[in-house]
Amino acid sequence: MELRSNAPTGPIEQRWDKHRFDMKLVNPANKRKYSIIMVGSGLAGGSGAATLAELGYNVSCFCYQDSPRRAHSIAAQGGINAAKNYRNDGDSIYRLFYDTVKGGDFRARESNVYRLAQVSVNIIDQMVAQGVPFAREYGGLLDNRSFGGAQVSRTFYARGQTGQQLLLGAYQQLERQIGLGKVKMYPRHEMLELITIDGRARGIVTRDMTTGKVESHLADAVCLATGGYGNVFYLSTNAKGCNTTANWRAYKKGAAFANPCYTQIHPTCIPVSGDHQSKLTLMSESLRNDGRVWVPKKKGDTRKPADIPEDERDYYLERKYPSFGNLAPRDIASRAAKEACDDGRGVGPGGKGVYLDFADAIKRLGSHAIAEKYGNLFEMYERITDENPYKQPMRIYPAVHYTMGGLWVDYNLQSTIPGLHVLGEANFSDHGANRLGASALMQGLADGYFIIPYTIGHYLASNKLEKITTDHPEVKKAEAAVTDRINKFLSINGKRSPTSFHRELGKIMWEYCGMARNDAGLKTALEKIPALREEFWKDVKVLGDGFSLNQSLEMAGRVADFLELGELMCLDALERKESAGGHYRTEYQDEGEAKRDDANFCHVAAWEYAGEGKKPIRNIEPLDFEYVHLATRSYK
Amino acid sequence: MNLTLHVWRQKNAKATGAFVTYQAKDISPDMSFLEMLDVVNEDLIAKNEEPITFDHDCREGICGACGMVINGAPHGPKQRTTTCQLHMRSFKDGDELTLEPWRAEAFPIVRDLMVDRSAFDRIIASGGFITAPTGTAQDANAIPVRKENADLAMDAAACIGCGACVAACPNASAMLFTGAKVSQLALLPQGQPERYDRVLKMVSEMDASGFGSCTNHGECASACPKGISLQNIARMNRDFVKASLTDGTRDASGDTGGAG
Numbered sequence: 057m058e059l060r061s062n063a064p065t066g067p068i069e070q071r072w073d074k075h076r077f078d079m080k081l082v083n084p085a086n087k088r089k090y091s092i093i094m095v096g097s098g099l100a101g102g103s104g105a106a107t108l109a110e111l112g113y114n115v116s117c118f119c120y121q122d123s124p125r126r127a128h129s130i131a132a133q134g135g136i137n138a139a140k141n142y143r144n145d146g147d148s149i150y151r152l153f154y155d156t157v158k159g160g161d162f163r164a165r166e167s168n169v170y171r172l173a174q175v176s177v178n179i180i181d182q183m184v185a186q187g188v189p190f191a192r193e194y195g196g197l198l199d200n201r202s203f204g205g206a207q208v209s210r211t212f213y214a215r216g217q218t219g220q221q222l223l224l225g226a227y228q229q230l231e232r233q234i235g236l237g238k239v240k241m242y243p244r245h246e247m248l249e250l251i252t253i254d255g256r257a258r259g260i261v262t263r264d265m266t267t268g269k270v271e272s273h274l275a276d277a278v279c280l281a282t283g284g285y286g287n288v289f290y291l292s293t294n295a296k297g298c299n300t301t302a303n304w305r306a307y308k309k310g311a312a313f314a315n316p317c318y319t320q321i322h323p324t325c326i327p328v329s330g331d332h333q334s335k336l337t338l339m340s341e342s343l344r345n346d347g348r349v350w351v352p353k354k355k356g357d358t359r360k361p362a363d364i365p366e367d368e369r370d371y372y373l374e375r376k377y378p379s380f381g382n383l384a385p386r387d388i389a390s391r392a393a394k395e396a397c398d399d400g401r402g403v404g405p406g407g408k409g410v411y412l413d414f415a416d417a418i419k420r421l422g423s424h425a426i427a428e429k430y431g432n433l434f435e436m437y438e439r440i441t442d443e444n445p446y447k448q449p450m451r452i453y454p455a456v457h458y459t460m461g462g463l464w465v466d467y468n469l470q471s472t473i474p475g476l477h478v479l480g481e482a483n484f485s486d487h488g489a490n491r492l493g494a495s496a497l498m499q500g501l502a503d504g505y506f507i508i509p510y511t512i513g514h515y516l517a518s519n520k521l522e523k524i525t526t527d528h529p530e531v532k533k534a535e536a537a538v539t540d541r542i543n544k545f546l547s548i549n550g551k552r553s554p555t556s557f558h559r560e561l562g563k564i565m566w567e568y569c570g571m572a573r574n575d576a577g578l579k580t581a582l583e584k585i586p587a588l589r590e591e592f593w594k595d596v597k598v599l600g601d602g603f604s605l606n607q608s609l610e611m612a613g614r615v616a617d618f619l620e621l622g623e624l625m626c627l628d629a630l631e632r633k634e635s636a637g638g639h640y641r642t643e644y645q646d647e648g649e650a651k652r653d654d655a656n657f658c659h660v661a662a663w664e665y666a667g668e669g670k671k672p673i674r675n676i677e678p679l680d681f682e683y684v685h686l687a688t689r690s691y692k
Numbered sequence: 693m694n695l696t697l698h699v700w701r702q703k704n705a706k707a708t709g710a711f712v713t714y715q716a717k718d719i720s721p722d723m724s725f726l727e728m729l730d731v732v733n734e735d736l737i738a739k740n741e742e743p744i745t746f747d748h749d750c751r752e753g754i755c756g757a758c759g760m761v762i763n764g765a766p767h768g769p770k771q772r773t774t775t776c777q778l779h780m781r782s783f784k785d786g787d788e789l790t791l792e793p794w795r796a797e798a799f800p801i802v803r804d805l806m807v808d809r810s811a812f813d814r815i816i817a818s819g820g821f822i823t824a825p826t827g828t829a830q831d832a833n834a835i836p837v838r839k840e841n842a843d844l845a846m847d848a849a850a851c852i853g854c855g856a857c858v859a860a861c862p863n864a865s866a867m868l869f870t871g872a873k874v875s876q877l878a879l880l881p882q883g884q885p886e887r888y889d890r891v892l893k894m895v896s897e898m899d900a901s902g903f904g905s906c907t908n909h910g911e912c913a914s915a916c917p918k919g920i921s922l923q924n925i926a927r928m929n930r931d932f933v934k935a936s937l938t939d940g941t942r943d944a945s946g947d948t949g950g951a952g
């Protein structure tokens with residue numbers, strides 16, 4: 057498989073401009089003749105579908121939720137980065153680019169990251185024009201806060217609900233196009249297969265989740281904006297419905313899957329409370345602006361936090377990383393929490409927690425000011441734990457939050473299948489091995505608003521696309537594959553629910569492919585997962601039928617795909633014999649700090665499906681760093 | 693703890709439904725309400741009975757997917773809390789709970805506790821937006837917004853579109869949902885050009901979708917998990933009257949926001 061990044065060359069500041077000029081255009085009258093499928097309605101999918109429709113394309117948009125407004129982008133709390141330099145604190149496009157490349161531990165493509173930083177400023181302008189109620193200062197101008205991995209304040213926010221407000225902005229723009237008839241929306245529809253004809257992506261097969269109807273939809277190009285695969289761990293901060301199915305179907309049809317092992321474990325989540333736990337809840341990273349992270353110095357210290365005197369506390373992030381302190385990047389902060397707990401100094405039930413303490417900030421600013429900044433987060437914490445964070449420190453623990461890996465895309469966001477474009481968290485492109493806080497919203501909107509509208513035109517104008525109909529044998533084949541699979545699930549009649557398999561897979565992934573990984577553990581996982589998968593296909597129990605709303609059937613399909621993806625993640629983790637960002641191999645470290653191996657692993661690993669039962673092929677896209685020079689990441 | 697549940701079961705929109713009684717056993721007070729239902733569902737599957745269908749996704753109170761009427765109260769007994777954020781510590785051993793879907797003509801039942809809320813999307817599509825196509829924006833700080841207005845707009849924008857307001861209202865009115873969006877956009881300078889046109893279109897779509905009218909019961913605001921205030925309805929009514937008098941053509945260019 058050839059991996060051509062199609063990234064332009066020349067001075068980095070001019071690359072996107074030059075590329076935009078070099079790309080072919082579709083003239084306005086012709087845009088009406090093209091149809092585009094968008095799967096997903098989050099920040100990337102919603103903004104992309106709306107913008108493509110504004111340009112004149114005929115768009116069909118699909119989501120599994122009952123409304124496009126519920127896509128999981130909505131749950132992002134803290135903020136969105138933009139290199140506006142409104143604070144006059146030394147920010148610039150170059151600095152955002154630099155921070156992102158470094159934050160990603162030098163495993164992202166420079167050209168993509170620079171473009172992301174460039175369009176970040178347009179995103180804020182666009183969202184304000186749409187009426188997103190960002191936080192303001194008394195003078196009426198926009199407010200900012202700081203986030204991990206940066207020494208400037210470039211994060212724009214709307215209380216603790218930034219994702220919600222941005223998503224509703226994009227959703228409203230999408231609804232406008234739906235009202236105008238330019239977007240046809242298909243809520244409660246799940247994509248279960250990709251249709252490729254003559255090597256090009258030409259459509260999808262969906263199941264109407266209400267009626268069970270299996271149907272094909274054809275188009276001139278297909279976009280996937282279906283989010284990340286963090287739910288492979290069962291417990292994560294993702295919504296319950298988030299899944300890998302769309303991406304996995306595309307992978308099995310020939311789209312390379314890049315860096316599947318790069319997962320982000322977020323340091324500040326509410327700890328697990330018991331076996332019944334169905335999901336984990338994040339506490340925004342913005343809390344680390346004012347909260348101080350600590351554990352007792354003594355092992356097994358069970359005193360109440362208030363009874364532990366100052367000099368018996370270990371503010372370990374401030375101690376180890378004095379220049380970034382509590383705002384160290386996520387991968388580093390998560391590992392440090394794990395270390396403290398592994399060392400027997402964790403707090404709360406089972407010792408799986410560290411304190412995030414606001415006492416100093418409340419003393420300094422007053423509880424009113426703290427409530428104004430974080431009120432809704434404090435409320436949420438109290439609702440879940442029944443503890444009042446104004447009076448006692450929060451207990452937090454790392455949890456799976458985001459996946460940097462995803463389908464491989466070139467500079468045009470096109471996968472290795474021509475005509476299949478991948479946007480937002482679903483692709484792999486911008487965050488390298490670790491994503492900085494407040495950058496996911498930025499990337500989703502950058503892809504949807506400012507990149508795909510240009511690059512898809514180039515694809516459409518450069519290719520001659522035959523007219524096809526749903527009678528095409530490839531379409532029939534794809535439909536049959538979907539129906540067969542559904543019938544298979546319903547006919548196994550085993551003993552275990554899909555959820556029980558999912559939980560078991562999650563435990564394997566968390567133990568062997570979580571915050572710390574090693575050769576022996578990954579090999580164990582690579583034995584356990586196929587065995588579990590085999591059991592699944594023999595013993596899963598799906599009640600009900602295929603012709604009505606059936607949540608067990610939906611779940612079974614998603615778990616089946618996770619059972620395959622989990623294996624690929626472990627394989628990727630095993631073969632990446634270095635530590636980088638969120639991928640931490642205990643064999644490759646320097647006193648607990650991740651140790652990259654640039655001589656051998658300064659590349660993207662893009663996995664190619666080789667057929668049932670065959671080992672997938674590991675392809676390589678080398679990464680060059682012309683601007684941000686390879687260096688050991690230091691936040692000390 | 694152990695609880696008895698009377699759950700509305702209905703196979704699809706056309707079928708007739710009925711309450712079925714289930715036992716929820718060994719429930720921990722730390723479970724969320726939906727985790728309690730997960731336990732019940734796993735039990736049902738083990739007994740070869742089809743699990744209870746309910747909508748949910750984020751399970752952190754923000755997506756607005758979840759929602760059911762618990763003992764007569766949308767989202768249950770706890771103020772300002774969605775069903776997914778409700779915890780079992782709000783109940784006690786031996787409690788008997790009745791679980792029903794949102795009941796409203798405009799929200800047909802899909803299955804069991806799941807309803808079709810697409811009428812909300814249609815209200816937004818009719819005018820709940822600012823027409824700002826991608827690429828036309830000026831610098832974000834070129835439009836200063838009074839902090840008070842920005843805060844009020846944010847209060848209104850916090851709506852999660854769950855539909856509890858409609859379920860709580862004796863007339864199944866969608867005034868709180870619609871009023872919140874109308875207010876948010878009317879409070880901001882960016883929303884002025886379409887302000888009066890918008891309110892007319894959204895109200896007319898609301899009526900066309902079969903929502904009832906508002907007779908000032910105020911149940912909607914007390915059921916709202918996000919604390920959306922009744923003031924939003926008052927703001928919408930004011931704009932609606934103004935707009936109706938001038939047929940939506942009123943020149944709003946003199947307004948700089950400040951519907952509050």
Ligand code: FES
Binds near residue numbers: 747750752753755852
């Ligand atoms: S599941 Fe998202 S608000 Fe309850």
